[in-house]
Amino acid sequence: PLELTEALNKAIWRWGWFGDKEAKNISSGGHITDGVDVNLFTVEDGLFKRIFAVCAENADQHTEIEANTKATYKEQKEAILAKGVATGIVDKVLMDADARISASDGAIVMMTKAMADALAYDLKQSYNVIMPWETLFEGFDVAEYNGVKVARISVWDRFIKAYENDGAKLNKPYRIVYSNPSNLLLASDANDLVSEANVYFDERTRENLIYAQGKFGSMLKEDDMLHAAY
DSSP: OHHHHHHHHHHHHHHHHHOOTTOOBGGGTSSBOTTSOGGGTTTSOOHHHHHHHHHHHOGGGEEOOGGGGOSSHHHHHHHHTSTTHHHHHHHHHHHHSOHHHHHSTTOEEEEEHHHHHHHHHHHHHHHOOOOOOEEEETTEEEEEETTEEEEEEHHHHHHHHHHSBOSSOBSSOSOEEEEOGGGEEEEESSSSSOSEEEEEEETTTTEEEEEEEOOEEEEESOTTSEEEEO
16 A cells, blocks of 8 residues: 555665664653654664764764754754855865765765755855755755765654654754765665565454564665764
8 A cells, every 4th residue: 555655665764764773762861752652763773873883983984063962943053054064064074084985986975954955055155156956756855066966865854853853952953974875775675675564454443454574674884984974
């Protein structure tokens, strides 16, 4: 069914990028919005968790985004939209990243929509340059910045707002991952996410029920072939 396909696509994005086997709600010391079931994230450690771990071990692969540390939504937005901030962050990512990344065919600077919109705003504000975007599929737009391909990934923003929101501020709403997509691996044990799915109607409860099973995992092919900003 179409609804199942859409749900599975969302699950791939959620587990693949935001998964955390040790996920906790904010009130328990984690990042998941209170009231959200943490079981939505504990299937597998996602790419963001793996990337954060790599950057924690090697500071040279991390560019700090100060706007993420602000105490409110308003302060976060005001900080990222200050003149020269967004372009400065992206320039620093490109300058500090391992030269092998830019030399690899297909390398791309992936950003949350909030970060990409701040970049486009700063370009217009500082240099009167318009940054045109092309939609490849829903929630994934591409453009170029100084000859480097940039992706604006709004599905990241939707998950951050829905699942990493303490009611006053968002958890790292401005994120950048510079790498080759071939270095960011997601896989399942079947051609689709699930190897078995049964849909049936329960006459007692009068509900349509779905049973599915499968295996899913994420991995960084080479830890040193990425640079992240957050």
